[in-house]
Amino acid sequence: xxxxxGHVQFDLPDGWRNQTSYLFRSRDEELEITxxxxxxxxxxxxxxxxxxxxxxxxxxxxxxxxxxxxxxxAGVPCExxxxxxxxxxxxxxxxxxxxxxxxxxGSGATLTASSTARHEAKLxxxxxxxxxxxxxxxxx
Amino acid sequence: MPTLVPWVPxxxxxxxxxxxxxxxxxxxxxxxxxxxxxxxVPGIMGSRIEKADRSDRIWDPDRTRFMMxxxxxxxxxxxxxxxxxxxxxxxxxxxxxxxxxxxxxSDSAERAxxxxxxxxxxxxxxxxxxxxxxxxxxxxxxxxxGMVWCFGYDWRRPNQDTGLALKNFVNDVVRPTSxxxxxxxxxxxxxxxxxxxxxxxxxxxxxxAVIHTMMPTHGAAECYGSVKGGLMSGAFGYLIGSTPQExxxxxxxxxxxxxxxxxxxxxxxxxxxxxxxxxxxxxxPGPYAVSDMYRMLRERNGMVGIVxxxxxxxxxxxxxxxxxxxxxxxxxxNILSNIDLAEQxxxxxxxxxxHPQTWLIAGDxxxxxxxxxxxxTQRTYHGTPLRPEAPVSLSNSTSGDAxxxxxxxxxxxxxxxxxxxxxxxxxxxxxxxxxxxxVIPAMIDLIRTARARTATRW
Numbered sequence: 001x002x003x004x005x006g007h008v009q010f011d012l013p014d015g016w017r018n019q020t021s022y023l024f025r026s027r028d029e030e031l032e033i034t035x036x037x038x039x040x041x042x043x044x045x046x047x048x049x050x051x052x053x054x055x056x057x058x059x060x061x062x063x064x065x066x067x068x069x070x071x072x073x074a075g076v077p078c079e080x081x082x083x084x085x086x087x088x089x090x091x092x093x094x095x096x097x098x099x100x101x102x103x104x105x106g107s108g109a110t111l112t113a114s115s116t117a118r119h120e121a122k123l124x125x126x127x128x129x130x131x132x133x134x135x136x137x138x139x140x
Numbered sequence: 141m142p143t144l145v146p147w148v149p150x151x152x153x154x155x156x157x158x159x160x161x162x163x164x165x166x167x168x169x170x171x172x173x174x175x176x177x178x179x180x181v182p183g184i185m186g187s188r189i190e191k192a193d194r195s196d197r198i199w200d201p202d203r204t205r206f207m208m209x210x211x212x213x214x215x216x217x218x219x220x221x222x223x224x225x226x227x228x229x230x231x232x233x234x235x236x237x238x239x240x241x242x243x244x245x246s247d248s249a250e251r252a253x254x255x256x257x258x259x260x261x262x263x264x265x266x267x268x269x270x271x272x273x274x275x276x277x278x279x280x281x282x283x284x285x286g287m288v289w290c291f292g293y294d295w296r297r298p299n300q301d302t303g304l305a306l307k308n309f310v311n312d313v314v315r316p317t318s319x320x321x322x323x324x325x326x327x328x329x330x331x332x333x334x335x336x337x338x339x340x341x342x343x344x345x346x347x348x349a350v351i352h353t354m355m356p357t358h359g360a361a362e363c364y365g366s367v368k369g370g371l372m373s374g375a376f377g378y379l380i381g382s383t384p385q386e387x388x389x390x391x392x393x394x395x396x397x398x399x400x401x402x403x404x405x406x407x408x409x410x411x412x413x414x415x416x417x418x419x420x421x422x423x424x425p426g427p428y429a430v431s432d433m434y435r436m437l438r439e440r441n442g443m444v445g446i447v448x449x450x451x452x453x454x455x456x457x458x459x460x461x462x463x464x465x466x467x468x469x470x471x472x473x474n475i476l477s478n479i480d481l482a483e484q485x486x487x488x489x490x491x492x493x494x495h496p497q498t499w500l501i502a503g504d505x506x507x508x509x510x511x512x513x514x515x516x517t518q519r520t521y522h523g524t525p526l527r528p529e530a531p532v533s534l535s536n537s538t539s540g541d542a543x544x545x546x547x548x549x550x551x552x553x554x555x556x557x558x559x560x561x562x563x564x565x566x567x568x569x570x571x572x573x574x575x576x577x578x579v580i581p582a583m584i585d586l587i588r589t590a591r592a593r594t595a596t597r598w
Contacts (some may be wrong), residue, residue, distance in 0.1 A: 017466070019217075021217070032205075034209065036213065036214065036217065037215075038214030038215075038216050038464075039216055039456075039463075039465070039466060040462050040463055040464060041458060041462035041463075041464065043462060044461075044462035044463070045462070048462040048463065049214070049461075049463070051461060052381070052382050052386075052460075052461055052463070053211065053212050056211045056212075057208070057211050057212075057381060060207070060211055060540070062204075062207065062208045062211055063143055063211075064545070070232040083208070085204055085208060086204070087201075087202075087204045087268060088268065089202065089267060089268060089271070090204055094204045094205045096205075096208045096212075098212050108214070110212055110213070110214065112209055112212050114205050114208065114209060121172075122169065132492065140569040
């Protein structure tokens with residue numbers, strides 16, 4: 001199976017799974033984006049991934065004011081969620097954007113982007129640039 | 141025999157959270173006595189842990205950004221992440237504020253100890269859960285020489301292992317700093333850790349006294365109900381899932397949690413009711429009784445047992461919403477090992493152990509899960525009966541602290557080592573109780589009492 005990892009792609013032996021979580025940080029290290037893949041069923045939808053995340057964020061107090069939406073990413077349907085939270089010891093709130101989509105049958109993708117509230121505008125611009133420019137690697 | 145009495149704040153107790161340190165003419169505070177140690181041992185999920193190679197966090201409630209990210213991670217990842225066997229951990233060492241700056245010690249009475257809060261291991265416990273309470277205790281006793289340490293630990297590990305680490309902490313780290321044996325104050329599962337250290341690893345003679353707060357001595361009904369039923373409530377809110385399979389997978393690496401399930405000695409045997417029709421569908425067949433709890437947890441068809449073994453032995457489990465977890469044979473092995481460790485802890489190693497100088501604080505008046513009912517349903521498909529199911533429901537009362545039923549928190553009350561203590565009402569629920577303004581003065585009161593009555597020198 002052809003697999004991409006950063007600047008390279010290669011064939012993985014049968015049965016191997018990509019369990020990497022990709023991490024990207026802005027130059028000033030104030031913004032952070034992670035992309036993780038997870039095993040899902042053949043009929044999985046982006047909502048299958050996002051609904052449990054939204055429930056978990058709400059149950060733990062991190063998603064009380066979350067807003068959800070839908071869009072297209074890399075030509076496939078995508079669920080989005082934006083939330084913010086501030087714990088008692090925090091100087092300012094944390095903002096997090098989450099996007100879920102199914103890039104390939106059997107594999108779900110969860111992208112998160114976070115920053116403190118003071119960098120919210122830069123975060124929003126960064127996540128928009130990433131999602132709007134995203135495309136799927138053929139046969140990978 | 142001393143018993144627990146309702147906690148009524150005494151005159152001046154409310155001021156116990158303020159510093160009473162004597163102030164000299166130049167404004168500096170002074171210590172007029174020898175230093176005596178107090179060790180705070182937190183409950184499950186109350187310690188901050190990172191990967192053993194210090195490369196990344198595993199659990200850090202003080203870092204909102206990390207916790208929010210963690211909540212977005214899928215159950216396949218979390219099953220490995222929360223497993224101490226697959227993802228070895230170590231406690232974090234430094235206290236940081238939200239801007240990544242180390243906290244400065246600000247209290248002059250503390251500075252007189254010559255050891256910073258980081259030196260005293262405060263960075264290992266969650267400030268969010270334990271900071272205000274620990275600080276209040278420190279401020280109340282600093283002027284008398286009371287020096288508070290924290291013992292954070294990898295709460296995913298079995299309490300037997302953590303008990304040994306606590307004993308070594310007392311002997312190697314705390315002992316050289318004071319002529320007095322420490323007073324240990326515990327919260328929730330920290331009580332099980334401390335009792336393991338004393339009963340299994342010989343720490344009993346190394347401590348002056350033990351104060352247990354909100355301890356699930358013989359377990360809490362909610363723990364069995366949450367794992368078996370996949371219920372999104374209570375102390376395990378962060379290990380939650382929307383289905384039993386998800387909770388069973390993600391918690392399979394948390395041995396400590398299995399030791400919080402009700403055991404054979406649980407004081408109220410009516411906590412669990414089982415539909416009689418379940419017995420015929422169990423493997424091995426029933427009946428099952430709460431007096432043999434560990435046989436029940438191992439039952440292979442998942443009727444009364446914690447998981448259905450056949451499902452996990454397929455090595456991939458659909459945990460709901462089309463999300464899969466791989467390597468579930470390993471998860472099942474971990475679960476069965478966790479049950480073995482819990483059985484050893486509660487039936488042979490620790491049982492109803494009570495340090496000879498023990499005080500208790502139990503919370504009451506909060507909506508608490510005190511009972512679990514496992515029902516029976518069997519649907520049919522065109523007249524053919526399908527595999528039976530065992531739906532779980534919880535029953536609540538106000539007899540407890542929102543997590544630990546009162547009967548479990550008071551279970552050591554009749555042991556000869558119990559010196560008494562308090563039942564608090566009107567305080568925050570279990571997980572927040574150490575920081576609560578009702579519980580803090582009660583803890584300080586018992587620390588002072590223990591100090592006055594039982595402080596012993598090495």
